[in-house]
Amino acid sequence: MNINRIHHVAIICSDYEKSKDFYVNKLGFTVLNETFRAERASYKLGLSVGNTYQIELFSFVDSPKRLSYPEAAGLxxxxxxxxxxxxxxxxxxxxxxxxxxxxxxxxxxxxxxxxxxxxxxxxxxxxx
The missing domain is CATH 3.10.180.10 (2,3-Dihydroxybiphenyl 1,2-Dioxygenase, domain 1)
Known part of the structure; x- marks a missing residue:
């Protein structure tokens, strides 16, 4: 296997509009695509980071909170x-x-x- 680069990073948010505003308007990432998946009541927003990398911003109903402090295993x-x-x-x-x-x-x-x-x-x- 020859891995070329990281393709994207996926982030699940609790408030889609608030997170979309943060990543697009405050951090300045460019929207590549935005999809609402009715069967999941979920958004998927593709964002370009420096024209090389991508962030996929997801919203899901009732996602559990992320463990952060103390540091949990994982990202x-x-x-x-x-x-x-x-x-x-x-x-x-x-x-x-x-x-x-x-x-x-x-x-x-x-x-x-x-x-x-x-x-x-x-x-x-x-x-x-």
Missing amino acids: RHLAFEVDDIEEAVEELISKDIVVEDIRIDEITGKKFTFFKDPDDLPLEIYER
Whole structure:
């Protein structure tokens, strides 16, 4: 098997309109497609991240809450690369998104920080 790259990351949200607004209007991802599946009362929103990657945003009725703290086994967080972390942090704060203090990766020496989506999914921005 020859895996080429990550195709997409799937996120299940509890409030579709709130999460759609967050990922499209606040983070600036481009909508590729949006489908409502009546038989499941579920939306599937395809989003483009940097014209290379995709996020699939799903809504399902009565999805259980994500275990986060203390850290549960499984996906820990989703990280996005930015050119200028201070600029990115300022933009997030201007959109009323709470951002943690900028830290330095002790292994790479690169700057990074975390913020959360509407369902408390930890998201990271990592400076190139």
